[in-house]
Amino acid sequence: TADRERFLLRLGVQEALGQTALFDALAATPGIVDRETKGRKAIVLFTDGHDNASTLNTFKAVQLARSVDVPIYTIAFSRVADRLLPKGSMRPGMSILARFSKETGGRLYSVADPAELKEAVIGIQGELRFQYVIGYHSMRNTWDGAFRRIKVELGRKGLEIRTRRGYYADP
Template sequence: MNCPRKFLAAGLTACLAGAVPAVPQSVQPPSPAQSSGPAPSLRTQAEPRARIRTTVSLVVVPVTVKDGAGGLVTDLHKNDFRIFEDGIEQEIAMFSVDPFPLSAAVLVDDDLKRSSADRVQKTLEALAGGFSASDEVSLWRFDEVPESLSDFITENDALLTQLKRIDLSSSFPGVGSAGGPPLNAQPQPGQPPSPAMSILHTNYKHINDAIYAAAEQLRDRARDRRKIICLISDGQNAKNNTHSYKETLELLLSADISVYAIGVGEPNVNHRITFLGRNILAKYAHATGGDIFYASSRDDLERLYPRVSEQARNQYTIAYSAARTDHTQPYHSIEVRVERPGLSLLARDGYYLNPRP
C-alpha cells in the first residue's frame, strides 16, 4: 500500500479561472510531492493545503512536459517556457510546480466488445489507488445515454464500494450493442460478406453526450482543483449525438476541464482509427491539454490508471494577464513552447473568454 502524499505550504497570487474578472478569494492547492517516482497515493488523511490569494485576472494554463521516452520532465523553470495568445507572446505572471488536488469524473464505456468489457470490469477497483485524500471522484458509464453512478466521493472505502458495484454490459461477443459479427470475422460458408465486417462498424454510442454530461457536473467544482475527465472507451462514436464535438469542446475549454482517455480494444483497431483521423478520444485529449493512452491488456489498464491521475496532478502551472486580450472575440488560442530541445508538451489549445452560462 502506498504512503499518502505530503504537501508543502506555498503562497502564490493567482486567479485559478479562465480569463474572467476575479474577486479576492482564498484557495488552497497542495504543493510538490516529495517522491522520486510516479507512485500513486491512497486516501488516508486530510492534507495541508497552501493559500492562494486571488487579486487579478489571469489566464491559467496547466502544462505537461515529456521527454523522448514519454517520461514526465519535472525540473523545468519559468524561463524555460514561452506562452502565446492569438500568436502574440505574453509575459508569464505566475509559474508554479505545485501539484493540485483533482476533481475527476471517471467515464466508462458500457458498449464494449466482450473481451474489452471483461478486462475493464476486472480492473475497475484499481482506479481507487490513483487518487489521494485531497481528490474527489464521480463515476459514470455510458452507451447511448450517460448514466451517473455516483456524485463526488472523497473517501477511499466509499469509492471502492461504488467501483465494485459497476456491472458493465458484456453480453455481446462481437462489437457491443450495435450488433454485427466480430471484428475481422469471416462470413459463414455460403453467406455473402457482411457490410458490418469493417474496422469501423456502425454503432449507437454517444461519446460527445457522455463527455458533455460529465463536464456539466465538473464545471462548478472549486477553482483550486484540476478538473479532469478520465474516459475509458474504444473511441467509436455515433454520428447522431445530441451535442456536437465543437459544442462539447467549448464547454470543456470554458470550464478548464482536461480529458485523459484510455483507449481499450484491439491495438490494430485503435491505430486504424487514429490513422483515419477519426479518433475522437485523441481529439478531445489533445485539444484540452489532457493525454491519451492505449491498453490492450489487464496489466496495461492497471498501470495506466495511476499514471493518469499522477500526470494530471503534477503539471506545471503557467499564468499570464488577460489585460491585453481582445474582448470582442470569445475564443483565444494558446500556444506554449519549451526552450529545452528534445521535449514535447501538452497544453490546451485555447480558452473562451466568457464561460458558457
C-alpha cells in the first residue's frame, strides 16, 4: 500500500505467538493482494526463515504463492553462523525462501545487521522503481489451469533480468 498510516496500523496489530506457519502465510498471499489496485505491487516478507507450524508442504505453498502474479521479496534475518557456511550454500530454511522469491520474480535478501536491512529495503525500492512490465498473449487457446513456464531473454550483455517462472492458464 502507498498509505503509510494504514501500513503502520496493520503492522501494529500483528502479534508474535512463538509458532510460525510461514508456508501457510505465503500460500495465503492470493487472498491479501488487491487485484483492483493499479500500479506496481510487491510482497515484502520479513522472516527468520523458520517454519514450525505450517499445514502445507513447500511445493503446494510455492504453487499457491506464484499464482498471485506479484513478486515476493524476502528479507531474511540471518545469524552470524550463517556467514560461516561455504560460499553459495545456505541453511535449508533460507533455500526455501530463495525459491519462493525466485518463483515469483522477487529476490531474497539475507541481513544480519541494521545497515544490511537498510541496503535491502533500498534495493527493493530501486527494483520496483525501475521495473518494466511486458505483456504476452499465448497462441494456445486452452485455459486448463495448468502452469505454463515462460522464458525471457535479453539480447544485450551486462543487464540482469528477473521474471516469474510462468503463469497459470486459469479457465
